[in-house]
Amino acid sequence: MSTYVKKCPECGSKKIFYNKEKGEVICKECGYVIEESMVDFGQEWREFESEGGGGESKRRTGAPMRHTEYDMGLGTEVGRTADLSKLGKERGKFLRLRKWQYRISTAIERNLKLALAELKRVSSFLKLSGSVEEEAARIYRLAVQRGLVRGRSMESVVAGALYAACRRHEVPRTLDELSEASGIEKKEIGRTYRFITRELEIRIRPSNPADYIPRFASALKLSPESQSKSVEILERAQKAELTSGRGPTGIAAAALYVSALMHGEKRTQREVADVAGVTEVTIRNRYKELLDELKLDKELKKVKKKNS
DNA sequence: AAGACGAAAGTGGTTGA
């Protein structure tokens, strides 16, 4: 998978700690800050209406900037109003230029229209929120501006942008889900995702296993109690340094599996594995680590006695 | 019979020389 940190680049230690409040990833061994808080990609559009008083002066004219509109409501054109008769020799050049510009811009617009249509399709398939969709559109637009689409299919860049947007908004989807929704291979999405985030210098911190819990839990129809228990387990796992370098989905799946057991809502490893997009083996491994390190086996036995 | 468990070999990606 993608960009969760495995080792400290400074001292090579694997003791890596993830501090959500500060948005930092720190090596416990040498204190090296591996990832700073992310670049501010805050929304361009803000609502000033509700503020009493001075709001009026700040308000923009015209429609809000929406990145999902294919040309943001703006457009550039080589002047139409120039007096052609004054141009003399330059006239031909001017017309050619205008034609060229027209061709290029319509080509870009067509591409953007297509891309945004695809983006909306995939995003509604995954039931993503509007703000994630906006973010993805922004990322895609940036990618186009930097010429990063060249040599890649438009669809894969869209998928990569969506994947990145989801993670920035801490509602991560798995590569498998993106792959299913977009019809692009997992590998390809991962590749373009890595490429565009590197080129655009979009910093994305390692995804937090807890972000996956709500979705997985509801897919498994687990009670809210099990769900919050699994989050608690995850917190303890982080403290025990069980999470760094591991696939976040596997850890989330194992935590859910245990907490379901503890609340008498047994799900098979296979069921959990399927919704989390990992194998039973991975769940078993994480599960075993959780029991060993967090002494959960005692709690489990208590529950078992209760039930018998 | 289904699910859980674990060993062994294979895959794709990262890292460090």
Place this chain on the structure above:
DNA sequence: TCAACAACTTTCGTCTT
């Protein structure tokens, strides 16, 4: 650029419920 490596998967045999 290449080899070592860690995480994860696939496959399969055995044990448990």
